[in-house]
Amino acid sequence: MEISVMPDITDREHITLAHGSGGTKMHELIRAEILRFLDSPELARLDDAAELTIDEHRIAFSTDTFVVKPVFFPGGDIGSLAVSGTVNDLLMKGARPLWLSLGLVIEEGFPVEDFRRILGSIRRACLDAGTSVVTGDTKVVGKGDIDGICINTSGIGSILPDISIRGSGAVPGDAVLVSGDIGRHGIAVMAERNHLRLRGNIASDAAPLTRSVIPFLEKFGGAVHALRDPTRGGVATTLNEIADASSATIVLDEASIPVSSQVRAVSDILGFDPLYLPCEGRFLAVIENDATSDALAFLREQAHCTDAVKLGSVTEKSPGEVLLTTLSGGRRILDMPSGELLPRIC
Amino acid sequence: MEISVMPDITDREHITLAHGSGGTKMHELIRAEILRFLDSPELARLDDAAELTIDEHRIAFSTDTFVVKPVFFPGGDIGSLAVSGTVNDLLMKGARPLWLSLGLVIEEGFPVEDFRRILGSIRRACLDAGTSVVTGDTKVVGKGDIDGICINTSGIGSILPDISIRGSGAVPGDAVLVSGDIGRHGIAVMAERNHLRLRGNIASDAAPLTRSVIPFLEKFGGAVHALRDPTRGGVATTLNEIADASSATIVLDEASIPVSSQVRAVSDILGFDPLYLPCEGRFLAVIENDATSDALAFLREQAHCTDAVKLGSVTEKSPGEVLLTTLSGGRRILDMPSGELLPRIC
Numbered sequence: 001m002e003i004s005v006m007p008d009i010t011d012r013e014h015i016t017l018a019h020g021s022g023g024t025k026m027h028e029l030i031r032a033e034i035l036r037f038l039d040s041p042e043l044a045r046l047d048d049a050a051e052l053t054i055d056e057h058r059i060a061f062s063t064d065t066f067v068v069k070p071v072f073f074p075g076g077d078i079g080s081l082a083v084s085g086t087v088n089d090l091l092m093k094g095a096r097p098l099w100l101s102l103g104l105v106i107e108e109g110f111p112v113e114d115f116r117r118i119l120g121s122i123r124r125a126c127l128d129a130g131t132s133v134v135t136g137d138t139k140v141v142g143k144g145d146i147d148g149i150c151i152n153t154s155g156i157g158s159i160l161p162d163i164s165i166r167g168s169g170a171v172p173g174d175a176v177l178v179s180g181d182i183g184r185h186g187i188a189v190m191a192e193r194n195h196l197r198l199r200g201n202i203a204s205d206a207a208p209l210t211r212s213v214i215p216f217l218e219k220f221g222g223a224v225h226a227l228r229d230p231t232r233g234g235v236a237t238t239l240n241e242i243a244d245a246s247s248a249t250i251v252l253d254e255a256s257i258p259v260s261s262q263v264r265a266v267s268d269i270l271g272f273d274p275l276y277l278p279c280e281g282r283f284l285a286v287i288e289n290d291a292t293s294d295a296l297a298f299l300r301e302q303a304h305c306t307d308a309v310k311l312g313s314v315t316e317k318s319p320g321e322v323l324l325t326t327l328s329g330g331r332r333i334l335d336m337p338s339g340e341l342l343p344r345i346c
Numbered sequence: 347m348e349i350s351v352m353p354d355i356t357d358r359e360h361i362t363l364a365h366g367s368g369g370t371k372m373h374e375l376i377r378a379e380i381l382r383f384l385d386s387p388e389l390a391r392l393d394d395a396a397e398l399t400i401d402e403h404r405i406a407f408s409t410d411t412f413v414v415k416p417v418f419f420p421g422g423d424i425g426s427l428a429v430s431g432t433v434n435d436l437l438m439k440g441a442r443p444l445w446l447s448l449g450l451v452i453e454e455g456f457p458v459e460d461f462r463r464i465l466g467s468i469r470r471a472c473l474d475a476g477t478s479v480v481t482g483d484t485k486v487v488g489k490g491d492i493d494g495i496c497i498n499t500s501g502i503g504s505i506l507p508d509i510s511i512r513g514s515g516a517v518p519g520d521a522v523l524v525s526g527d528i529g530r531h532g533i534a535v536m537a538e539r540n541h542l543r544l545r546g547n548i549a550s551d552a553a554p555l556t557r558s559v560i561p562f563l564e565k566f567g568g569a570v571h572a573l574r575d576p577t578r579g580g581v582a583t584t585l586n587e588i589a590d591a592s593s594a595t596i597v598l599d600e601a602s603i604p605v606s607s608q609v610r611a612v613s614d615i616l617g618f619d620p621l622y623l624p625c626e627g628r629f630l631a632v633i634e635n636d637a638t639s640d641a642l643a644f645l646r647e648q649a650h651c652t653d654a655v656k657l658g659s660v661t662e663k664s665p666g667e668v669l670l671t672t673l674s675g676g677r678r679i680l681d682m683p684s685g686e687l688l689p690r691i692c
Contacts, residue, residue: 020486
């Protein structure tokens with residue numbers, strides 16, 4: 001990926017919430033500032049995990065810090081999220097998660113009971129993901145120096161043999177699959193944060209996807225051209241990244257986008273587009289079109305993937321765009337967002 | 347290491363600053379809470395880094411989150427500290443640092459100029475340490491949700507062939523060496539935080555020690571029985587950990603403890619004992635006594651180690667204690683501290 005220093009950030013004086021959004025402002029911060037100083041080829045790829053080699057063994061290495069607010073939400077908490085997030089980043093590089101580190105920063109006065117609940121979630125998510133915490137660090141800071149707790153997990157995974165997955169491999173003709181319905185995590189956290197009383201329960205989709213992604217890659221890995229989890233910025237932003245990195249256009253069919261009626265209803269009320277809401281237990285696969293029906297049939301038998309569908313296709317024209325064919329038959333561009341939609345969602 | 351659930355933490359309701367101190371309260375939190383939920387054998391060893399195997403290649407994996415206040419201090423900043431801390435943890439397992447991850451949490455409104463300065467420090471420290479940042483994550487949180495910036499680094503290192511270093515290898519007769527004068531980091535940060543106007547300049551010792559520890563281990567590795575960096579809790583706490591893990595008593599000679607006159611003077615005024623002040627560019631080596639003079643002569647030629655000296659010896663009696671032979675010829679026990687001496691020092 002070409003790294004250019006974008007001049008307009010040099011005029012800004014302060015970091016803003018938009019710089020953490022997952023959208024264009026964050027890409028700007030990363031390219032204009034971080035990559036200017038830290039210029040390793042692995043980092044410059046801007047993948048969710050770095051691909052590294054020890055002797056001849058390919059490993060993936062990834063890191064993620066979690067600042068979600070509130071720390072407990074329907075379907076999960078900061079602990080399960082911290083494991084899922086890093087595990088899924090490793091999986092998106094075709095790597096089987098092996099080991100996690102756990103860096104805790106805790107505010108003085110944080111209830112021990114809540115801390116135990118979070119540790120229990122970390123334990124269960126690790127068991128589910130087939131990994132374990134092997135090293136850690138604990139810092140406690142004064143009251144008001146941090147808002148509750150913040151958790152960093154870093155992870156090492158072993159890349160499956162004969163698998164080579166990058167965010168940039170999409171080619172015209174490929175199908176774009178999503179492993180389940182979208183938007184749950186964003187709505188679950190926002191509803192909890194804003195004390196919305198919802199009829200029915202919208203639970204976050206947050207989950208480690210080892211038990212679905214590894215079998216999927218073992219069977220269909222040769223046909224998978226790109227794999228990403230649609231976290232910050234959601235499906236639209238992640239597909240923009242794939243389209244941009246692959247210099248290809250992706251066309252989505254609005255009618256096929258899986259959104260539960262509850263998520264749809266709350267999104268309408270709050271003014272969110274589910275295509276931009278983060279998921280924490282879903283993945284997008286760009287796959288050879290011929291493999292689509294077998295892949296979908298297989299995925300629907302796997303954990304967390306029963307609602308897998310084809311979302312759209314990769315086309316040739318106008319490299320780097322994502323287009324939506326709307327229900328009424330029109331087409332509109334799905335841009336990458338510039339500002340911050342949902343701070344502290346993960 | 348035997349893990350027992352210590353009952354007294356179960357009566358506490360809230361996390362306190364003492365739980366992040368590096369002393370007995372932190373060990374209590376780790377053993378009674380964290381290891382109860384997260385029980386991998388690697389984590390239970392409570393080393394600064396986990397030893398793991400990929401194929402037959404031994405690697406070390408470590409993590410550390412940095413919350414130092416203020417972020418800039420004489421001799422360094424949170425960026426150089428974040429690299430040094432994790433690099434040194436890898437080195438203390440006998441591992442050559444290969445790759446770092448970088449997890450940033452930044453407060454909205456943080457000056458871009460300061461951010462650049464920190465990135466520049468990270469870059470220089472990585473070059474010095476012979477490593478690079480290969481993967482990263484950036485979160486921005488709202489004003490007041492964090493105090494400025496917090497940085498997690500995790501690192502992967504390659505353990506040198508034929509080297510096996512643990513915190514528990516000290517045996518009676520061994521010599522205890524320290525690689526330079528102690529207490530600088532603690533005093534530098536405290537002085538800056540409290541706006542003390544000091545005559546002369548006490549700079550932090552924070553530095554990545556790759557260029558001294560790797561040659562030292564290549565030459566003397568077979569004679570090194572334990573290696574640790576005296577960070578939180580300082581020399582006294584770290585030696586207590588070694589003594590406890592090794593079931594051996596360590597006796598220090600007060601006359602031989604290297605403390606600069608400036609650090610000594612400020613410590614006296616502020617009421618600190620330099621033996622409990624954190625260092626971020628020093629290491630303690632427990633080594634076969636016969637190798638002492640050669641090792642010291644060699645170390646004094648290496649970067650950051652010109653003031654290396656023998657501090658004391660490992661003796662047989664009263665397993666697990668650290669004793670100090672005072673200038674007046676008496677002996678006193680150097681306990682592990684229980685509470686928090688210096689919050690947000692790293």
